[in-house]
Amino acid sequence: MNPVLSGAERTAALASLSGWTERDGGSSLARDFVFRDFAEAFAFMTRVALAAERLEHHPDWTNRWNRVEITLTTHEAGGLTERDISLAREIDRAAK
């Protein structure tokens, strides 16, 4: 299992991403996405779902019409790990 990132590792990882913010005292990462309509939002979610299966790591997410709110954490590690950073990168790619 991947270890929880240290504060310095989190800072470095966040600097390599854009639009993500730390939540819960650094134990999760969050980003909200807004699309044109539900179909665009769900198409994005489908791309993320496929990436999540490939990475064997999944988002906690909420969708309402054209909006998708994503939270990433590694539940079994009790905090942020490299797996969350990898998934965040795939999510950003899926949103482009």
Added chain:
Amino acid sequence: MNPVLSGAERTAALASLSGWTERDGGSSLARDFVFRDFAEAFAFMTRVALAAERLEHHPDWTNRWNRVEITLTTHEAGGLTERDISLAREIDRAAK
């Protein structure tokens, strides 16, 4: 626009569904679904997404791994309408 259901209409509609509960003083309906894994949960969500597009009415929903929590309301009417009941029926069908 469909009118908000009266208390009696809500009661009758709920009696025709199973597993749904009223929330927010009767202004929304909620149901939680649990699947074997993420792939099963997302397959269900995809069926619901297609039904939602067809009905032009969409759920508010949250997914975490194998769990999908759905809330239905008609935002523009400020409460539950017949559109929510129709979507609930489609969701139940998608979960089978």
